[in-house]
Amino acid sequence: MQRSEQLEIPILDTMYVTDILTDDNRVFGAYGFDINDGTRYLIHADAVILAAGGHNRIWRRTSSRRDENTGDSFRLAVEAGARLRDPELVQFHPSGIIEPEHAAGTLISEAARGEGGILRNALGERFMERYDPERMELSTRDRVALAAYTEIQEGRGTENGGVWLDVSHLPRHTIMERLPRVYQTMIEVQMLDITREAVEIAPTAHYSMGGVWVNPEDHSTDVDGLYAIGEASSGLHGANRLGGNSLIELLVYGRIVGQAAAAYSANLPAQTRSTDAIDAARGELDRLLAADGAENVRALQRAIRNMMTDHAGVVRSEEGLREGLRKLDAIEARMADLGIHPDIAGFQDLAHAYDLKSSALAARATLEAALERRETRGAHNRSDYPEMDPDLQVNLVWSPDTGVTREAIDPIPEEISELIREVSVEGKLVE
Template sequence: MSSLEHRLATSVLVVGTGGSGLRAAIEIAEARVAVIAVATRTSGDVRTVMTSGCPTGEPSLWPEDTSEQHAVGTLRKGYLPADPRTAQIVARCAAQADRQGCGGTARRRFDDYRYRRTAFADERTGLEVLRALRERAEQLAVPVLPNLYVTRLLVDDGAVFGAYGFDLVDGSRYVVHADSVILATGGHTRIWRRTSSRRGENTGDAFRLAVEAGARLRDPELVQFHPFGLIRPENAAGTLVSEATGGAGGVLLNNLGERFMTRYDPARMELCGPDRIALASYTEIKEGRGTRAGGVWLDLSHLPPETLLTRLPQVHQTLLNLQTLDITRDPIEVTPTAQYSLGGVWVRPEDHSTDVDGLFVTGEAASGLHGANRLQESPLIETLVYGRIAGRAAAEYSARLTSRHRSPAAVRAAEADVNRLGAADGDQNARTLQRSVRHLMTERAGVARDEAGLAAGLAELDTIEARMAYVGVHVDIGGFQDLAYAFDLRSAVLAARATLLCALERRETRGCHNRSDHPDVDPDLHVNLVWSPATGVRREPVPPIPAHIAALMHGVPADAQSLE
């Protein structure tokens, strides 16, 4: 291990440079407060590229479409465990977030069946937002440290004072002292075998870092599975095929050539919500009507080629690049894939602060907005709204501090942890154990779950955790990625345990959470399930919906359909 140690200091440290992390860093820099952002990837590598649209929150096209209507759609789509205060804040701030990165006049309907409130830039909306955020961050000269893997948040007497980590290339250590820290490193969808997340992201590291610092998780069992994930090639498994394929006229077929959605939602077919389609595909596969590789067929070949090339150019090009497959002639083999962590770290709705003083969490790592399902456009607007709010709150927290407590013992403990794991020479391979976690989560806590499977998953996880004590780490000329895998494994096991335990406790079917042994909604489980290692799973009441919002919810369907 490298003996070189870098010591840095700043007012606010942002861990993560996706859309939410960049938005937070921009807010802090614009307030003329010192900020450093750290990323495990190079500065040119970005995330948040799959998003299809961004709700503007502007009612100008339909006078009756208000921020209250937007909040209603969010709460009903989420089957009600979402925090109403969070939904209101996001809806109210949508127009301001639009001016920061979602501009444009083209509008479409997405999940809200009444209004075309979603601004979009064809299939490039996420990329366009990130481009605008990166440009603004560069204008403000926000310092970004690439290839820095954060292993632990530094905490003293219940307050965060920075983070510890190592460089993935040369192994040098970093101690970054900060008055406040914002976690923006994503959710935990990488702990499933097929996921839309790329390698090295959404590993559950935000969950582990927050929990080890003293924070709690809320509703980690609520995970959205996208029905259209690619099966091959292996290095791109889980890559999403846009839901716009359904709007364009794509149909789903099983291995018998049947358009199977006639059995599950004959009125809306492939235009129903992704959770319904994912469960239908999962059922077809489990009952033996899937493809040999464990998928179903998404067929667009009956549509005019000019339609596909005009409406789905990115889908067409992606399949050509990855599989040399022409969607104008051949069907696409797809399967449900973990797409989005609806739960996450417990945060307060007003500023996304946590149980740990000075620690804020934003983006997919946080919880509160989505409940048991989400409007498809909500994550991007949440990224912009709460990136701004958390950035401002972290900057204000830093300004209010009259003294800075920094514990040398906490730094030494973080250093010792990296030293110990870096020198581990056991016979267990971290990546092999990660694959074991992904396998058990897919089999035991995938699209559909039951009591026996979840209990078996916990037993299997105990075995994996016992094997972790004998992991070996091998640093080579290629860098320190193997050490990162070992920490990723820790994150995966913690996130998996929280997910399994909460899924076991939620004995009902609600939104994306399907319990085959409890197929109905249980009114007594209109709660948030909050977990920490110290307390286990606890039920927490969902705050009441304000009367003026509740009055608007009458007659709004719980599962709004997606229409173009």
């Protein structure tokens, strides 16, 4: 941000992007409005880099900030003509807080387990003994999340549907020196002192491995001039991202994608625009602003988040996913009767309506792909298919028109496999 300011790159901090504008499968800009005063923006651009995050706020508990990661990247890209890849691959972090509801899912750092935190179920059992007796609480993120989920599902969870994470046996100075943010967060959100009491936690949706289909070389998409990066993109982290790899990815691909987009723009002989595309974006915004139906946007967002938690959470099944799709049909039918009411405080209600549209699209893609991935792989657990299926070592690519299709994954070039083997042997691989 500071570097952008130094370079005098304009930053529109309060603009909500509603549409990526295209003409004949080529980007020519973006459309949106100011969330404070409703001013419309029409931006012309040769290239657009989509960096609008993932879709983990379509679950009830999420580590994301409020009103972010509602799948905007997914909808913006798909409506522009791009496809999605592996939307079902979502990482659940084991330790999100449960209360208060508006902060549900806020992360308790894994450092709490790393420093010696102990996990117990409502019966007081140290349940990791059942799942990973060697590593116990230091087991991997996905195994701990699955273990906590299983305890809760099998009736050994707390009244609020969680398990206990306890660091109160650690010396107070260790907590204050090594876990100051966890201490501070818990005081702020629950007035709970972790040096004395255990924290009630449950798995929380944390990271979207899937996202917009991109070319691995430069993260270009199916649409000329449209690029995606970070949680908006897909492919780099396979079925389960290693902790810590996301910010590195952003730095590395920030450079690669920035250079690719600049080169694309420099080589573009001319930019064509489409008044139809602009009219469609403007028309949809006008239509939503005039919507005066009986359905509340926030209530429908909650309905999607509940449905995804119940039917596409840490563990999925054919029956549950199909039930999820049935519920989604009903929610989408209700979306035809929205009431949207900007007020003196701003145009947030309009932004929530677009978030809702994005969430519904992201939920459908996720449910359909999760149904098709009839195996357990990485962060995707199917109770009815508990093993990995070699035939499904593929990417699942989704679009509203084609549904889910399979795409082969290129083999890793030998020199790169060799490099990975070398650094692993030397023990330099972080995780």
